[in-house]
Amino acid sequence: xxxxxxxxGGAPAQxxxxxxxxxxGPSFAHPTPEWVASLPTDPDELRAKLRGEMGDEDAWSxxxxxxxxxxxxxxxxxxxxxxxxxxxxxRAFTGLRGITSSEVQVDGRRLVAVRHTERESGDEILxxxxxxxxxxxxxxxxxxxxxxxxxxxxPALDPGVMYQATWTQKVVSAVGAx
Numbered sequence: 001x002x003x004x005x006x007x008x009g010g011a012p013a014q015x016x017x018x019x020x021x022x023x024x025g026p027s028f029a030h031p032t033p034e035w036v037a038s039l040p041t042d043p044d045e046l047r048a049k050l051r052g053e054m055g056d057e058d059a060w061s062x063x064x065x066x067x068x069x070x071x072x073x074x075x076x077x078x079x080x081x082x083x084x085x086x087x088x089x090x091r092a093f094t095g096l097r098g099i100t101s102s103e104v105q106v107d108g109r110r111l112v113a114v115r116h117t118e119r120e121s122g123d124e125i126l127x128x129x130x131x132x133x134x135x136x137x138x139x140x141x142x143x144x145x146x147x148x149x150x151x152x153x154x155p156a157l158d159p160g161v162m163y164q165a166t167w168t169q170k171v172v173s174a175v176g177a178x
Contacts, residue, residue: 027053028049028050028053028069028070028072028073029053029069029072029073031073031076031077031080033080036077036080036081036085037080037082039085039088040085040088041082041084041085041087041088042088043088043089043091043092043094043095044092044095045088046085046088046089046092047066047092047095047096050066050069050070050092051066053069054066054069060118061097061118063096063097063098063116063118064098064116064118064123066096067096067099067116067123068123070089070093070125071123071125071137074125074134075134075137075167078133078134078169079133079169079170079171083132086132086133087132090114090132093114096116098116098117098118099114099115099116100114100115100117101113101114101115102115103129104124104126104138104158106126106136106138106164106166107155107166110129111126111127111128111129111135111136112126112127112128112129113125113126113127113138114127115140117142120141120142120143121139121140121141121142122139122140122141122142122160123137123138123139123140124137124138124139124140125137126138126166133169135166135167135168136164136165136166136167137163137164137165138161138163138164138165139161139162139163139164140158140160140161140162141160141162142160146162148160148161148162
């Protein structure tokens, strides 16, 4: 069982939904621990598997759909990844168009942001550089047409950040345990 605490606003990421997996089978959208353990470690195979799960959505590119799926996957399943699959996924991202990385500070914590940029939008997965674990998400706008106003008692966000969430994942002994 994987439990999560999420900070920074927004609803906690969803855990494995047995009823969804029963009808469609496990996937990046509906992972199970067994399915995650069976993922290939080769970056090209992982990228092909990811792209193969994407639909024919005209609004965004396949690589954008892959990145959105990875944001959800890391939020629900990061703790289940072996070091080999974790490394394979990071290497697989180098084959996606629009990927960049940078160091960022979130609440005084140094993180690595891996961003997919498409149009005037950047979606980031935040990684702890010491562990390689995903610990958060951010959405950033590059549009000059958008004006962001911080709430008076809200957290300080970097310029252009529209959404930011961080989390902690851990294995627990029972449902509802923290």
